[in-house]
Amino acid sequence: MLTLTLRICRLHCSTLPRQAFRSFSNASPLSPHPFRFTMPASKPQPAANSKVLILGAGNFGSCLAEHLGDSDHSVFLWAREAELVKHFNLHHKNLKYLPEHDFSKNITAVGPDLPDGDFINEMDVLLFAIPTQFLRQNLTILNRSLKDKAKLPLLIFVNKGIEIGTDALTLEIIADTCGADVAKAATFISGPSFAKEIVRRRPTSVSVASFTEAEAKKASDLFHQPHFRCYTGSDPIGIELSGALKNVYAIAAGMSDGLGYENNTRAMIITRGLAEMTCIGTAYGASPLTFLGLAGVGDLFLTCSSSSSRNYTVGYRLGQGEPLQKIISTLGSVAEGVSTAKGVKTIIDKLGVNAPIAERVYQVLYDDKATKTAVQELMDLPASRELELPTMGSKPAQQLMAKLGLSI
Numbered sequence: 001m002l003t004l005t006l007r008i009c010r011l012h013c014s015t016l017p018r019q020a021f022r023s024f025s026n027a028s029p030l031s032p033h034p035f036r037f038t039m040p041a042s043k044p045q046p047a048a049n050s051k052v053l054i055l056g057a058g059n060f061g062s063c064l065a066e067h068l069g070d071s072d073h074s075v076f077l078w079a080r081e082a083e084l085v086k087h088f089n090l091h092h093k094n095l096k097y098l099p100e101h102d103f104s105k106n107i108t109a110v111g112p113d114l115p116d117g118d119f120i121n122e123m124d125v126l127l128f129a130i131p132t133q134f135l136r137q138n139l140t141i142l143n144r145s146l147k148d149k150a151k152l153p154l155l156i157f158v159n160k161g162i163e164i165g166t167d168a169l170t171l172e173i174i175a176d177t178c179g180a181d182v183a184k185a186a187t188f189i190s191g192p193s194f195a196k197e198i199v200r201r202r203p204t205s206v207s208v209a210s211f212t213e214a215e216a217k218k219a220s221d222l223f224h225q226p227h228f229r230c231y232t233g234s235d236p237i238g239i240e241l242s243g244a245l246k247n248v249y250a251i252a253a254g255m256s257d258g259l260g261y262e263n264n265t266r267a268m269i270i271t272r273g274l275a276e277m278t279c280i281g282t283a284y285g286a287s288p289l290t291f292l293g294l295a296g297v298g299d300l301f302l303t304c305s306s307s308s309s310r311n312y313t314v315g316y317r318l319g320q321g322e323p324l325q326k327i328i329s330t331l332g333s334v335a336e337g338v339s340t341a342k343g344v345k346t347i348i349d350k351l352g353v354n355a356p357i358a359e360r361v362y363q364v365l366y367d368d369k370a371t372k373t374a375v376q377e378l379m380d381l382p383a384s385r386e387l388e389l390p391t392m393g394s395k396p397a398q399q400l401m402a403k404l405g406l407s408i
């Protein structure tokens with residue numbers, strides 16, 4: 001672990017001769033997979049005054065609309081709630097999500113129907129802030145408007161989950177609904193970033209990943225601000241898994257706090273959670289280094305240690321003895337970890353990865369296991385080596401990349 005950390009620090013050091021790593025086209029120093037493929041020609045890099053359509057006017061979509069509206073882009077915010085659209089355009093307020101905030105005049109709400117046709121094709125950027133379970137249905141409709149797949153707008157995804165039933169990552173949902181070229185062009189933003197802190201302009205950093213650094217750089221250029229730092233990378237699969245998995249461990253940390261356990265227990269869950277995330281990610285075919293970044297340990301730490309996290313809150317209330325259905329129906333916002341725990345369970349079973357915390361979260365959510373029993377079972381496990389990365393041959397990431405027409 002220490003060796004890995006030191007390696008990362010060295011690789012991030014700006015004084016290193018970067019050419020030393022440039023043995024493959026499109027490969028970044030931290031890239032686990034030096035991809036060789038040509039990106040579909042996209043529109044020119046979004047500059048000042050880009051036209052941006054944000055799909056999803058929940059906490060995060062609204063907050064990112066504000067972030068870009070603040071930078072003088074023309075932002076359109078799609079909400080499926082008709083009342084929200086009307087009220088937003090009259091008062092620049094989102095009464096349902098972030099009700100205390102006054103939004104930029106550069107944002108126009110659109111909806112409740114999903115925009116289509118020429119409106120979509122005029123956009124420089126499409127940003128998807130739709131919870132994972134609703135992405136497929138919306139992308140299927142939106143794909144009809146993506147006429148010219150050779151001239152795509154910049155496509156950015158910020159959801160953090162795994163689809164129930166298919167266990168698909170977002171990349172696969174995009175490929176299924178819009179085709180491999182669209183999936184290859186997608187960029188993912190993830191990392192420790194509570195919406196309500198971003199709109200208050202609190203210093204924040206995120207990971208921005210695409211299959212090529214060049215594509216990730218476009219999104220980074222769009223979002224990077226003095227109070228909002230973007231770090232680019234080229235492991236979108238690892239970034240996606242990081243964001244989805246950390247939500248499951250945030251539920252575990254919340255449960256522990258809800259049961260009345262203290263700091264030692266939470267630190268144990270965060271650290272062993274990171275080990276599990278890294279093992280699952282490596283078995284899947286992502287780079288283990290990705291889990292040491294902002295989208296990995298950064299977001300894991302944030303959501304496991306704050307009652308601002310919806311996933312932590314679900315866990316906390318479970319630990320306090322509330323039934324899951326009551327928690328979900330009163331949360332008022334999405335906690336992706338609840339649905340994602342199902343996909344994670346299937347993935348660890350398929351891959352044969354040992355992830356006892358994720359397993360217990362699944363059992364508490366779906367098998368009626370008592371939270372206290374789950375913690376006790378974790379403590380009763382036999383002593384083991386601290387970290388052993390799996391080295392199995394066939395990895396889902398390879399199948400996914402083959403589906404996208406990518407070769408390693």
Ligand SMILES: NC(=O)c1ccc[n+]([C@@H]2O[C@H](COP(=O)([O-])OP(=O)(O)OC[C@H]3O[C@@H](n4cnc5c(N)ncnc54)[C@H](O)[C@@H]3O)[C@@H](O)[C@H]2O)c1
Nearest residue numbers: 056057058059060061129131134159160193194195333334
């Ligand atoms: N809130 C944050 O701080 C934050 C930060 C980073 C990433 N995220 C991720 O962003 C995504 C959105 O989260 P959020 O916080 O904005 O959620 P939210 O609960 O605040 O809002 C939910 C959004 O989903 C929309 N929605 C519900 N049903 C839908 C459907 N059938 N089709 C399309 N849209 C539908 C709602 O209209 C609303 O816009 C999640 O994947 C979340 O993990 C959130």
Ligand SMILES: O=P(O)(O)OC[C@H](O)CO
Nearest residue numbers: 191192193194309310311
């Ligand atoms: O409120 P949560 O638990 O969905 O967390 C929100 C973001 O993912 C924090 O980065």
